[in-house]
Structures are given as structure tokens and as C-alpha cells.
Amino acid sequence: MSPRKAAALRAGDRTLREHLIATAERMMAERGAAGLTVRAIAREAGVADGVLYNHFAAKEELLAHALRARAEAIGRTLGPLPEAGGGTVEENLRAYVRHGLTVHRELLPALAGLVAQPDVLARFSALSGGDADWRARLAGYLRAERDLGRLAPDAPVDAAVSMIVGACHEPVLSVLFQGEELARRAPADSADGLVAVVLRGIGPR
Template sequence: MSPRKAAAVRAGDRTLREHLIATAERMMAERGTAGLTVRAIAREAGVADGVLYNHFADKEELLAHALRARAESVGRALDPLPEPGSGTVEENLRAYVRHGLTAHNALLPALAGLVAQPEVLARFSALSGGEEDWRSWLAAYLRDERDLGRLAADAPVDAATSMIVGACHEPVLSTLFQGEELAHRVPSGSVDDLVAVVLRGIAPG
């Protein structure tokens, strides 16, 4: 096919660049990134292989944009995070943990294979432009609750943040490094246990 618009683009409002990003995002979500080639993306998008290079410097740039699009799609599907001072701290922390677990699990297929493609991850990070992420929101939430007096005045919020973020990262890291069959999945019921440990610890009372 010549470098003209694909049929899917002619029928809609997306530019060819947007169409290529959306196609790569969908393929990443469904198949992961391992073995995802320029030819495969081009065929799925309905364009010639060389068309991609009219819009992106290389495959890594396209995948970085596709990963960014996937992260944004996942984020839009999640419930809003609670504000400091609303509800109870315990309820709010459960919402943050559920948010983190859901987001990381949804991104897992797209992240599969990227351990061996650090250039894609570096470009993805650069696309964020220093924007705050879920970890930053969680840390800010805990600091605000401490300032409001709903946490101890000396509460180590950075340590609590690391505990929660680490638990949400665990399923992703174990899958990436151990494979799907050996991966350790965090059961949904463990959300309550994690929040209880963060708030009350494990030492005897």
C-alpha cells in the first residue's frame, strides 16, 4: 500500500500518525511488546512498512508514544482518587492501593518485553515531561493527611509510600522477570491487609 491514508483513517477523524499510535497501543495491550515489529504494526494499520518512518524516527519512538497512550487510556478508566480530609484515611488508602494494582495489572501486557528495550522506556519517561504520577499523588496525599492531623505528626510518609508502591509493582516485576506462570499475583483481598500494615504495623501492641 502506498503512503496514503489507511482506510481506517479515511473513515474517521484521526491523522495517520494518531492511527499508527492507536494501532500500536492496541497491539501492545493485546499481545505485549515482545516481537512487535514495524512490519506487524504496519500490516495491522493497513499501511506500507515505510510509512511509519514518515511519522516516527524509529520503532522505539512509536512504541514510546503507544505506551504513553496506553497509560492514559488506563488512567481514564480508573475512579478518581480521594481528596485529603474526605472519608477516612483507611478507606482512602484502600482506594489508592486498588488504583495502583488495577493500573499496573492493566499495563502489564504492554510492559511485557520492554525490559529488553530500555530505549523505549527512556523515551516514554521523557514524554511525561516531569508530570506527577500515581506515586507522587500518593505521597502528597499522605503528607496532606499528616498536616491535617489525621496521621501521626511524625508519620514516615515516604516509607509508607514505598511500601504501597512496592506492593503494586510486585505483580509486574515478578511477571517480567519470572514469566507469567511463576508470577506472584497480589490477591484483591490483600488490599485490606496492606493498608492495615501501613497504618498499624506488625509489632505487638
Template sequence: MAPRKAAALRQGDGRSLREHLIATAEQLVSARGTAGLTVRAIAREAGVADGVLYNHFSDKEELLAHALRAHVRSVEGTLGALPEPGVGTLEDNLRTHLRYGMALHRAILPAFTGLLAQPAVLARFGELDGPGRDWRDRLRGYLRAERELGRLAEGARTDAAAALLVGICHETVLSALFPHTAHDSPAEDDIIAAVLNGITA
């Protein structure tokens, strides 16, 4: 093992060098975002030569995708548990999901906006996990389960309801990027009421 590689792993945490590189990149993403983040900056922070990264990742895009996933998982770990189907009220559970989604999107937005000009990274990120792992999929699963339990109407369009809640999160958070188009967001209770009760007379 090269001396610089050995120095990078003198942490006693049992991580492989690949894991160390992902963790280092995730720390940089969390602290500085992804705009202008270079292989050299990651390598220096990790304590390895630039070329070492290519021994463990096919390219910079693969490393950044893994770092993004680690960043999202790290943020999710601070947001608490999501409600279980059949427990508590629908209103409270959807409110918890909405707050979770808002907090998640606010926390990860800086990292993703820096990658708008790098679609390859975003594509790699999307390929890392199968369906069911992200918040949107868990929200869909929750609503479907509530429908199966009979707490939502038999014909409830749960995927559409989930898309509305996800859209509220996107619209609210993305408005921060375009303050000239920002407007007052609907009240949380009004959002939940609209999803559960609709808007017809």
C-alpha cells in the same frame, strides 16, 4: 497525500496521521503485548506504508513509547477516580489507592514485560510525562496533602509509605511471572494497618 495515507484517515474522527499511528500501535499493544511487535505490523494495521512511520517518529522506540503511554492512560480511564485528600477515611482512601495500583499493574504488566530487552523504549516512555502524572506520584501527593491537613502525623514519612504501597503492587504482580517463588500476599486490611499504624509494640 498518498492513497494509503488517505485510506488510513478515512475515519471521520479528526485524528492526524500521527495520532492514528499511536492509536493503532496502542491497540496492538493492548491486544498482543509488545513482544515481537514490529514497525511492519503497526504499519499494516494502520493502513500505511512502512516508511510513513518515520515521517512522524524518529524511530520505532518513540512510537512504542507513545503507544505505551496511551495504553496506560486507557487502562487508567477504566479504574475510576482516586480519593481527594480530606474526604472519607484514611483507611478507605488508602484501600482505594491500593486496589487502583494493583489493577493498573496487572493490566499493563504484559505490555511492559515484552520490553525488558528494549530499555530505550522504557527510557523514552519515562521522559514523556513530567512528574505528578503517574499513580505513584498521585499517591505521594495524596499522602502529603493528608499530612498537611493534619490527618497524618506531622513527621509522617509519606514518601516511604507510598513506596511501600507501590512495592506491594510490584511484588504481587511480578510474582505472577515467577510462580515458583509465589507466596500468599498479605491481606489488604493488614497492608493498610501496617502503613498507618506501623509494626512496633
């Protein structure tokens, strides 16, 4: 290991790949993703520019992993999502909606700098699959509640998920495509209103 690599890892037991992802994630959190170059990340990480390409095929791969790490870090601050069968469906669904709104809002500074980099977003989407993904967790939760009889037996779960995900995306897209001045902000009670509308369509009858 070169002296610069050793110095970069001196403070912990992470691998150099993990160190680079953590560095890029921290930079995204502090200053967004706009202008986040290989040179800037390398300097912040304390390594030579070319070291990044020993661990990632391209800058886009590193940024996708950093964005994923950022989303996971935000999610950890929000606590676990409710499981089916506990509490009330209304309370649980409100928790899922608030989780989605918060994650999307907190990711906005990073996403705003990546609109012109679709390859990063495509890689991020590929990394975000599986049961840990918020959208998949939401769909699984609603199907489980339907199986338990706490939702209508013919509840259109996919439509409900699309409605909730779209509502969480809207404030982000509003900022990205209309700018800060014209953007539509999600009102404080948006989770309550959205849950009420969704439950009218999928609640037990």
C-alpha cells in the same frame, strides 16, 4: 496526503501520529508488545512502513507513547482517585493501592514484551512524569492528608510511597523474572493488608 494515509484516517479526525499511537496501543492490549515490529504496526495502521519515521524518531518512541496511552486507557476505567480531606484515609488509601495494582496487572502483557527493550521503558518513564502520574498523585495525597492533620505530623510519606509502589511492582516483576508458573500473584485482600501495615506507620498517634 497519500491515498494510503487518507484511507488510514478515513474513520475519524485523528492526526496520523495519533492514529499510529492508537494502533500500537490497541495491538499491545490485544497481543502484548512481544514481536511488535514497525512492519506489523504499519500494516495494522494501513500505512507504508516508512511513514512511522515521519512522526517518530524510532520505533522505541512510538512504543513508549503507545504504552503511555495504554496506561491512561486502563486508568480511565478505574475512575478518579480520591482527594485529601474526603472520606476516610483508610478508604482513600485503599483506592490508591487498588488502582496501582490494577494498572500494573493490566499493563503486564505489554511490559513482558519490553523487558529486553530498556530504551522503550526509559522513554515511557520520561513521558509518565508530572501530577497525572499515579506515584506522584499518591505522594501528593499523603502529604496533603498530613498537612490536614489526618496523618501523623512526622509521617514518613516517601517511605510509605516506596512501600506501596514496591508492593504494586512485585507481582509484575515476579511474572517477568520467574515466569507464569512460578510467579507470585497478589492475593485478593492484598490492598487491605498493605493499607493496614502502612497506616500503622503513618497514622495519627
